[in-house]
Amino acid sequence: MNDTPRPGLYVHVPFCRSKCPYCDFYSVTTLEQIHSWVGALEREARHYSPRFAVFDTLYLGGGTPSLLSHEELSAVMETLDSHFTFADDTEITLEVNPDDVTPSKLSFYRELGINRLSLGVQSFHEDEVRFLGRRHTGARAEQALDLIRSAGFENVGIDLMYAFQGQSAARWIENLERALRFQPEHLSCYQMTLADGTPFGKLHAEGRLHSPGDEAESRFFSLTSRFLRDRGYLHYEVSNFARSPRHLSRHNGKYWNHTPYLGLGPAAHSFQDGVRWWNVRSVAEYRSRLVRGEMPVEEREALTPEQIGLETLFLGFRTHAGIDVNFFREMEGADAVLADLEKSNRVRLRDGRVRPTPEGLLVADRLPLLF
């Protein structure tokens, strides 16, 4: 972490052509609202314009940002450019759906200065893609990756999903291998979460969809970690892998070490000066509040030092950066717990930091409770 890390900017594009049954991010399929969302975003950006210094990351996530037309995306970028200042080497990421990838779109993204793409592949297998409710095919995803590479993008991430009902380890490894053919700079491998409020969550509650269970999930997790580390990738966060230390997601890193970030758009979260706030989960409400001249903030919380401490602990145990040993100095009984964790190979003490091993990442949610 730098002495004075620069803040990050996130823009939530809450639109999808169809909803995936596992996804619990906020999005709607009423694309006719895009126009008014762009306008509202402008008002929100104007409000925060004097309140944030120079950003060095911009992340356009969703939803499906790649469904925005040239005009819509240009308008968004112009808005951001006119209200905020960005450092020269700013990492600008756009989340992309394989279906949306065309040569003309890609060259347009380049023109806009977008230098990092995150491609939501999830799986290269037809049946799995269908099960996950996505529209593209495996071949289409591979074609998209070819196009992205030919367009000259040198920082590309691929999102994959694993450990869901009926998936075999062999087929999962096949997916990883197909992804590795493109030598992605970044890989996000998410274990399927059957979240409440999603169609999959509902099926799960009804007993019609199962998770493979702790045992299988932990095997999948270790297998993934080992497979990718063997191929030179850095397992730097629970679900994230980088081809080299230069390729960590700079933007996401800010979430994990209390660097300030500003989130624009419905349901987006922001953090600054020990305060976290988040926007309403409704495009209509988001817009109407901004039109009335009000902020679309749903809730705001000022974190106490204890809360910051707890977050430092649990976020730290999720990343290879770990936690400064000094953090534990004042804690009663921490030495013994850390010694135990080192003995059981959950953490390693290196360079003055307590860093989780892959075995530690596997139980990252449990570790903070030990202190």
Place this chain on the structure above:
Amino acid sequence: MEQVRNFSIIAHIDHGKSTLADRLIQHAGMVSAREFRDQLLDTMDIERERGITIKSQTISLPYKSKSGQVYELNLIDTPGHVDFSYEVSRALASCEGVLLLVDASQGVEAQTLANLYAAMEHDLTIIPVINKIDLPSADIDMAKEQIETELGLDSDQAVLCSAKEGLGIEDIFEAVVNRIPPPSGSAEKPLSALIFDAHYDSFRGIIASCRVFDGRVRQGDVIRFMSNGSTYRVEEVGVFRLTREARSELRAGEVGYIISGVKTLSDTRVGDTVTLDKNPIAAPLPGFRDVKPVVFSSIYPISSDDYPSLVDALEKYKLNDAALIYEKDSSVALGQGFRCGFLGLLHLEIVQERLEREFDQSIIMTVPSVQYRFTLNDDSVVVVDNPQYYPDPLKIKKSEEPYIKASVMIPERYMGAVMKLAMEKRGTNPRFNYPSPGRIEVIMDMPLSEVVFDFYDKLKTITQGYGSFDYEMIEYRQGELVKLDILVNGEKVDALSMIVHKERVREWGVQVCDRLKEEIPKHQFKIAIQGAVGGKIISRSTITPFRKDVTAKCYGGDISRKRKLLEKQKAGKKRMKMVGAVMIPQSAFVAVLKTNDE
């Protein structure tokens, strides 16, 4: 005295007693609508939440009748649960009449009958009141019919009301003044007053609620408590309005309070008779007895550092609940604590909740037990209410456990299910009454321990809430009793031991192991839970170690949510007890008794 009426409202739980009491108070003009809170007489949080009255309260209501006469009506509120039947009996002894409440849609229930018998024992005038007549499901004809056939009362005399809607309240007042007789007794005779309730006030000490039968008492009098002969000078007497209202004297027939510098509740015992030291009556009023606890459990602080604070909390708590008894106890697993006696399971739960809420204690309560009696080979008899003191089985000649007479009232259609449950719970000698078409009262003998365990919950479940239940202690009976020990990773957790009947021990062993499997969270290592009798393992379960505990995504929107979850888990962890290397949640100690099948 002609203008005084002393009465209680008695009802099955949920039949609307508190609502009616509140309505009477409101109608008497003692409280404006703005001040009116629901269930005015129930002041404790727990009472409000559970909708039951635990501590009785009393209030004097002024009432001007239709004939123009002004009366003073003393409404003596009674606790509404079988655990407190002795308190109820003392309250009834202070009355001349009762309002017997019957829910218009539920009809007569087991407790209605028990209440009726109690009122008849005291020769009270009984006014049946059919409540909740506003409900769509109200069936007034059915209720009247049951009043005739099941209670043997004249249903033409029943007053119809809806306490909730305020209907029929005037009729109730008129019935009270016209049908309940005024108190008899003479103010010129020596003082005899019955203590029917007492509570602790941090400024004034003990406030004793009493009914004066004969004589008079005023400030400065020296009174004598007849159960132990102790004497005190009276500081203040008065009546209960919304708050206490001092009077120059209380005289025969009246209901009020006496403050006399008594500092501990155990000196002021419900049922005791108060007389004047210089002119005492010859014999106390009848009916006084020591309240005996029937259910026992130990209380331990979760953290042993909190023991002094628990000592303090129990002393303070005891000031307001004379029925709780306790003495020091210690456990290998849980350290220093107290063995406590309770009037019943509800009383136990109330004590637990109040210690936690009002006194901010984090406590563990061990598996409740009844009092067993063992005759040893040398013919000595030991009474054991704590499984820790279960005698050496080789030395036991005879073991006995307390039995109750259980009365269960149910709609006929649940007969089969209830008889099956009765068999499971070792019920014997069933007798049947058919109080009215379609309804059955099953009376049977049953070990008290089965009730302590989970009888009532199960009865409610299998009868879909229609079954009602009441019981009284009858006698000790012989039965083969063994001690079930629970081992967690090979370590005996003495606080989980229980004494059970030999026929049922396997079943309990399996249940406890299964419940603990659900209650104890996964650890980094495998946990074996075993049930054992003597040295023999009779049941077991295993908690597998957690393999994975991590959420896949943690971005901007997930951090606060995740932290809140961790905060909750951390708070939960504070309520765990370490046994060896295993964390056992506080809830596990009582949860082992609760079945969650069906």
